[in-house]
Amino acid sequence: MSLAKMIVLGLFFFQLLNIRSLGAACLSNCSTIDIKDPFGTDSSCARLGFELTCNQSFQPPKLFLGNTSIEVLDISYSGSTALVRSKVVSTIQSSYNDSWSGFPTNGPYSISITQNKFVAVGCGTLAQLSSLQQPQQVISACASICVDQTSTSTDGSCTGIGCCKSSIPTSLTSFEFQLTSLNQMSLSGKNYSNKAFIAQETWLNTNVQAMESQYTNVTDDNSVVVPVLLDWKIDNLSCAKANRKSDYACSSNSVCVDYNNSTGYQCKCLDGYDGNPYMKDGCQDIIECNQPNKYPCDGTCVNSQGSYTCICQNGKRSSNCTTSNGKELIPLAGVLIIVGVGIFVCLLSLPIAIIMLMYKLKARRLRKLKEKFFKQNRGFLLEQLISSNKDIAERMKIFNLEELEKATNNFDQTRIVGRGGHGTVYKGILSDQRVVAIKKSKIKLQREIDEFINEVVILSQINHRNVVKLYGCCLETEVPLLVYEFISNGALSNHLHANFSRSLPWQDRMRIALETARALAYLHTAASISVFHRDIKTANILLDDSLTAKLSDFGASRSVPINQTGITTVIQGTYGYVDPEYYYTGRLTEKSDVYSFGVILVELLTREMPVSQGRFPDGGNLAANFMMVMQDNRLFEILDPQVVEEGRKSEIKAISALAEACLNLKGEERPTMKQVEMELENLLGLRKRSKKRSGHLSTPQRLVENDGILRITSIEGSSSSSEYMTRQFSLEEEFLVESFPR
Template identity: 50%
Template structure:
């Protein structure tokens, strides 16, 4: 409004009197409040705003976004679906904050289950946010499993474990303890965002019970991670104070806040979002844009300089920056608000032209349009300047100066690694076109790109803006820039001008080893190829442990991190969780990280990371190559079974043929597989000191691979072959006892990645 009054002040008095009614009418039109909900629909319930596409009542919401307001309560309460209370709805973050129930293991009973639901209707495109929530178990000697239910191709009900937490107690935990690290309290991430889950409780068997923990008790819940970090002490107090889970003490917590995420479907909500070849995804609201948040998932936001509801035609309104001088300062001159931005005028008057005065007198609307055309260039320059400063800010935040120093100080690294600009990677991926997506998951996307020198690359772009994730990206750059091995994926460089760094790798076209073993590959891997892949992977890991310029412990060796080229050559990838150590060190104490089914039990219980931790994970890969069974699978009794413990017990019972892949037997590789199986058992020893080194594993596999390659028929190998001095095996009785403990550990815990 200030700019209109400013214009009037520069016009002589008689003309200003003629124009004032027209300008006042335009001011009134702009000042009209923009709607939050559809016409005739409630905009709030109590103190909670209800923006469209959510709504209260018939025809006030999109399908699946209908809410209920109970006005009989004081204050009124807002409910979603099956009587789940809503605390807040955010259009900018695409989230809904609800109150969800705490499932009590004491009431339900151990070895029983219950259902957890966000109260969602079948048509709702709403799910639990894997970014904002954690799964928590509080209590003594219980294991809580978060289960996703589905039906297989025959229509039978199946379930899949999403997360698991184990809460241990030897004595009743102290009330002053406000941690959640496994003793009395356990928290873990959620790998699949779903509208509902099953929750199963099991007794975590202990060798002895003490004091008040002679029986397991406690509860589990899905909770907002930020809220939980502030209230973990109160939740522990609720569990352990006066045996509240046994006797229902008044201080017991029965509900916690949970964050749901929501989105629009491209096909279903085509009247709100549409795709334009020139401008990309657009929304129905003026001054808004649509952002892709996944396959067939989009969300709308107001353009920069506007705020409001982008899902309504006139829902986004211009921000008056001049009303917020502390945020949008004008150090000199007068602040003038213009659509989408503002400018600072150094003078309090403008030169009035007779032609402009006549044009304003005839049509105030045309004058306003003419002014906007002149402001467009200023707005564009301001935006470009802001973008440049923002990129410089991200570059410094992402340790760009340190990485530049590392590259410039080492000629070999400088020849292999470079820092890309954002424009280069946007051009290589056609502005990150969704048709260039190679794959991805909850943490981000991988795009196929073509650089200016015609090299085909894979560009890793994360979507989680957490400092821990950024540090893992930088860690991967530092390690791979100093690594040079034919079986380790090459890092060409990175881009640090975005909020989360982008990594540029060589393009590996044939997918992961996990896909070829457990996916729907049309041509299964032969025994000869499997043995060679195992050997190449062992060489890469042995190189990282002892031959690289710095010793590196990968910490997440698994089939999904082994890529295959067109010739089925193995490439070890994903060094985000890796740790580098000094040559004279044998291990380091660090927070436990790894993947469910591959994690070294000794590392899990002691937090001491050694090179033998990678040996254990590699042993699981050898078991997968021999059996084509996933690291964790459901047995006939629908219980989760560890491949590692199942494989060891089967081999020691001389029943290898019961689980050996039939293709290996048909190719005549059973005797060679027996040698590799005994090597696998040594790698899977629960005691790290009894496992071979990766150099010893490489030597054994090299000898066996040479035999398979040189002979057209499988050569019979002596039964005493694995008992040579290249590695040390387990003792039978002790190994059986330790593997029962490992089975219990794998069924009760999942370490977030």
């Protein structure tokens, strides 16, 4: 064989080897999924970022995005979408975080915000979804709760009972999941777990019941294949710039569409064409005449490129055909008359139509904005909470913005009863004639919305005469509005620390202390769930017209199962009132509230601020100085002169000893709030019995209004504590110190 023939034969085999190698790498399908432009199973036949991997080790083979573990279930070339297997996050813990970031870096894929839902399945779980780039920014959330102790099954609606869903407002490529228990008892035994995932909405609507039945009582996350729809786009160029490049992806009979503010583009077949717009000649003419159900024709159908013509038969007229034997069905003169009349009517109605259109657009924008704020403020979670409990539904409601605007005369300036750096409190009158206080905050932070939810959840389950009543809330504004019962006499701190020589009478101080202790004892032991307030202070004790104490501000409170004695949490509270043991260990118990109550007893005895210079030459903490004075037996040196004048020495000493016990640095050695309540009841009972035996009953008193100021006056008309005024104080502290910024 000659050298020339050997060279030719070698080149032939080399070319054949390349062809076989190329054919093996660039597959046209993987199992049942067709692989076409711009995708490919090798970089030589795929656009950058569109590489796929067909794993032959599975039977049948499975297709994956690039070198990731994300399985591809289907690809739509005409819609520029891909269906992939979603990640399912599962846990039996009370708090759990996980993430999903398996998409190719700087790749063309992002989760579709219009075709997917964020879903949670479980019993008493709050599921939150946030961006990995901004983990503190929650973009979607929903709550799945249980309604009884027999079953967690639902009717497949996924509206909050056993299953919930929420929209995804932002298109991202990586997510963080957070599952938090709502302290509901697991109803399905130790194998029960809470789950969260993102799912295609159309799949969810048809498969939710089967998905719930398999996900409720199992821990196998692979029991159901959950699909999620991805959008994909070409490059990061706009259509105008991409059209000038040599690697422009759109083929003939297709059009370029900018994706997400021109951060890439997609190709769509023109009307009348269908197919893959990314392949050469991929958009093929639709033969409309072969599809009469989709393209109706009452005459003779004639197909054309990108369209079709329907010719009416002789003597017939129809909206689905145009002409018959080349003659116009309507005379030209008639057409001109109809067109002229139409133009005239349009010119007359155009201004009215423009005004109506602007009004509708404005109303539509306002409605969309309200819907956005309602979702942002966890409106669906609160709706589920209220609807699932008849008692809660009777006590509170979710108000719409129009109701509160009417109640406050559109938030008129004359209705303001308190104003501060964090917001404004308005006095309002509801349609049922209830007088309410409406708190409207200025600042919007995610922590404040979380505290708002916490306060609503706790107050909705509490019904006690010494706890401020929450009538409801409004979620249609950027920052939620809270609607409370109107408490006219402000906070206890205003009464104690006003610049007057006399304050509340000693007997009223003892009664207020007892009422506050009753509220706290109820929260700790008698409520359906144990509640640790975590921010007990005189600014959070409100007084009504009869000076009855009302405990408020549950934004920082924590609910705890009855069988638990404490929880470890982030330190929160007000300096001067915070339990030192809680401050140093981070463990919150009911004894933390007992310490704060002890500080309030000292305030009632001394009229000193918790942290101030006051009568103490060394300044500093009121509680610490009080303990030192008690040890040195110098109690009466720091007491409020009014207390010494009006109180009995024995009861003053008894309450001082009770305060000292509450302020014990060791929480386990402090009394419970129930014990404190009983001790105060005994003291007040002894005082009443002693007065009856001596025959000297206290002079009956009432509140008399003079020039808009309430004064405590005896029935006979003599003024008692004439310098003491009760309605001169702003309601600003009364409400603004509550669940929002502290």
